[in-house]
Amino acid sequence: MKRCGTVLFIVLLALCAPLASAGTSAVSAIESHKHLGVASCSNSVCHGASQPFRDSNVLQNEFAVWQEFDPHAKAWQTLGSAASKEIGRKLGIGDPASAKICLDCHADSIAVENRGERFQLSDGVGCESCHGGSEMWLNAHADRSVTHADNLKNGMYPTDQPVERARLCLSCHMGTSDRMITHRIMGAGHPRLSFELDTFTWLHPHYKIGEAWTKRKGEWNGVRDWAVGQGVATENLLDLITDEKAGWKGIFPELVLFDCHACHKLMSGRQWGPRQGTGLGPGVVRLNDSNMLMFRHVLAPVDKAAAARILEQTRALHRATTESREATFAAARRLRSSVEGMLPTVAAFNYGADSLDAILASIEADAERGEYRDYASAEQVAMAAQSVVVAFENDGKIDGEKATVLRARLDALYATIKNEDSWSVKNFRTALAALRAAAP
Ligand code: HEC
Ligand code: HEC
Ligand code: HEC
Ligand code: HEC
Incomplete structure (x- = not known):
């Protein structure tokens, strides 16, 4: 992120403010250093172990988890699917796997001159798409004497900070002016986007939040x-x-x-x-x-x-x-x-x-x-309820049997909105009231 100096503070403030408010800051921070490629992270003694390490601050099997479970690893491959080809054909953009409007979100689409030797577009949404270009921190960050603050100074992206993480995820999961999804793309068959930070952070995690993390x-x-x-x-x-x-x-x-x-x-x-x-x-x-x-x-x-x-x-x-x-x-x-x-x-x-x-x-x-007559709101309510229920559990506020009931009611709430074309707001409200009645 660009820092505003003190001398030209007023002038720069005026320049920096619209930059931040235009929502471009996450993307520009991610792209501010060279991307060396997923292969630079995936050595078996780095993040490519097959099992979590015992005496390490981090799991070190992040690459394996990402590759096997995280849809981001297949985001570029998706552009070769029949559904993508159909979208590409309808939009008249040729092969989606080489079209910038698709690559912006389905790969690490950093400029060619900022790609290291081991960089591959086919890695999809890779490590540096979220953790930032590693040019300056790759060698240093594994050293235990190097702090998180040092890494951030060297261009690592603060994925741990909720505001910054939300900006990053939304740059692809809602779109921003520099990574835009349009109704024309939707009209060609792209799925509707919806996002909730807490739910999505925990759908396919390659990280563990415990003592070592906090x-x-x-x-x-x-x-x-x-x-x-x-x-x-x-x-x-x-x-x-x-x-x-x-x-x-x-x-x-x-x-x-x-x-x-x-x-x-x-x-x-x-x-x-x-x-x-x-x-x-x-x-x-x-x-x-x-x-x-x-x-x-x-x-x-x-x-x-x-x-x-x-x-x-x-x-x-x-x-x-x-x-x-x-x-x-x-x-x-x-x-x-x-x-x-x-x-x-x-x-x-x-x-x-x-x-x-x-x-x-x-x-x-x-x-x-x-x-909650509008589906998008009902969907957000279900995700909010999930976030809150999990927090109740983590807080130790609900014991085993109550937790089972609450989980079942949460599932029932989700079931009412499973189909966006044929859901009923009445059933949704009934399920929501039942969930609330079971909450401590
Ligand atoms: C560079 C763009 C990009 C960024 C940044 C990004 N995503 Fe994604 N995400 C995608 C794409 C594209 C897909 C769909 C991949 C596919 O199926 O081909 C996806 C899929 C997902 C899915 C799977 C959804 C499902 O239905 O299972 C989750 C969960 C997710 N992202 C969470 C996040 C979170 C959390 C963040 C921020 C930390 C984030 N994403 C940042 C592009 C991005
Ligand atoms: C603003 C970012 C963005 C752009 C631009 C974008 N996508 Fe996506 N796309 C996503 C995200 C995020 C998802 C995952 C949605 C989810 O599951 O929540 C996705 C999902 C998809 C899926 C469904 C994948 C699956 O596993 O079901 C296809 C197909 C797809 N995109 C194709 C394309 C094509 C082709 C283009 C270019 C015309 C494109 N996308 C442009 C963000 C984007
Ligand atoms: C879609 C975004 C995204 C992608 C892609 C991604 N990460 Fe992460 N990563 C996160 C988030 C969010 C966290 C949890 C918050 C944090 O610790 O910063 C995290 C946490 C981690 C951690 C734990 C950090 C700690 O301090 O405990 C490591 C290590 C890591 N990622 C490595 C990788 C590697 C290696 C890859 C590529 C194989 C990768 N990540 C791909 C978003 C991403
Ligand atoms: C202002 C009204 C309006 C809104 C809001 C709107 N659409 Fe559309 N949509 C249309 C119209 C009109 C068409 C038909 C265009 C045509 O016939 O070529 C269309 C076409 C589509 C199609 C193609 C349907 C087909 O039969 O091929 C899809 C998919 C779609 N929209 C998805 C979405 C999604 C997802 C959103 C929300 C992000 C959305 N639309 C918001 C009016 C709207």
Whole structure:
């Protein structure tokens, strides 16, 4: 990340600020040093062991785990699949495996001159796509006298920090102005993207958070990761909305920023109902506000007044989309500034056992007001509930039998949203109430 010097501080601040707010900082940090390639990490005495090492700070079998279990390892191969070829054909971009718009997210698409000798595009989303170019830290970082702070100074990316991690993941899992996913790509058959930081961090991990980790990197708190992830995702979406290049195509705004199911619904449905979070009437295309909605629940145990302000400003944004582009930009900037203002507090907040109850209560109160009519929000609620339930378990707040019941109800909640084309908000609400009833 670029540092602002003191002499030209004011001028540079003006230059650095829009850089950060445009959401390009994660990608530019990752690409600020040469990428030496996965082969530089995968030696059997480095991260390529077949079994975890006993007396090491890290597992050292990360490469094997990544290669076997982590879809990132196959992200480039995906571009050779029949589904990808069909997407490529419909978009008229030729072979997706060599098309920049696909490689940006399905591989480590750093500029050719910044690739080391052992770099291979076919490694997909490799170690340095997340941990940053290793040019400056590769040799030093295995030495026990070298601290985590030293590594960060040498260009390692702070994947341990939730705000920074969220920015990184979202650069591919939501898209930013420099790694953009568009409705045209979706229209050609790309799957809809959805993301929740805590859930996704633990789907295919090659790491273990224990004593050795906290000693070097600080406390881990999954609920805080969830909370931060919602704030950063909201910022990211608002940045795209206000980006003239990424957010607008011809007379239409970029449709990928809207709730997919606002348009993709059965004509015979007749299921419209009001949502307090939008304040909009029937027949209006809604922005995808699922992360904004969740950020209010994030704030429930932190600052109730701030949560109310987010609700008000989210409604103002929805209203502005029915007025003009200028009004939309102004409302988006106001909301973004509120989220940005709250993010440091959220990132420092110690979400403990009592805050978990406040979050679940806040989520359920919204269910009673009909807030989860939109699939993207219901999906975020399920992932939030999972994050909170796991935290209850880790806190030792629930014993064996209760945990089994809670797990079963969580599975039941997920089951109600399994099919985005035929789910029922009523069944979802019933399952959510049952989950809450089983929580301590
Ligand atoms: C350079 C782009 C990129 C970055 C950065 C990135 N991902 Fe991904 N991720 C992908 C792609 C592409 C896929 C789909 C791979 C495939 O199936 O071909 C994926 C898939 C996944 C999946 C599998 C989803 C499933 O349905 O099983 C998880 C989990 C995931 N990513 C988590 C993360 C997390 C957590 C981060 C941040 C630490 C992250 N990703 C950062 C591009 C990225
Ligand atoms: C902004 C980043 C981004 C861009 C650009 C992008 N993808 Fe993806 N793609 C992803 C992510 C993230 C996933 C995984 C979604 C998930 O499982 O949550 C994915 C999933 C896929 C899948 C489904 C993989 C599976 O295992 O089911 C295909 C196929 C695919 N992408 C093809 C393409 C093609 C072809 C292009 C170029 C036209 C492209 N993608 C551009 C991020 C991107
Ligand atoms: C999609 C992003 C992503 C990719 C790809 C990735 N990592 Fe990670 N890695 C993470 C995250 C997130 C963590 C957990 C947070 C942390 O410790 O920084 C982590 C943790 C680690 C750790 C443990 C660090 C510690 O201090 O305990 C090691 C070692 C590691 N990764 C090595 C690798 C290697 C080697 C590869 C390639 C084979 C790789 N990673 C690929 C995101 C990624
Ligand atoms: C403003 C309304 C609108 C929104 C919002 C919208 N779409 Fe679409 N979508 C359309 C229209 C209109 C078409 C048809 C274009 C055509 O016929 O060529 C379409 C086509 C598609 C198709 C191709 C369907 C086919 O039959 O081949 C897919 C897939 C798709 N959209 C996915 C999405 C996803 C995913 C999202 C959310 C990220 C989304 N759409 C948001 C209006 C919308």
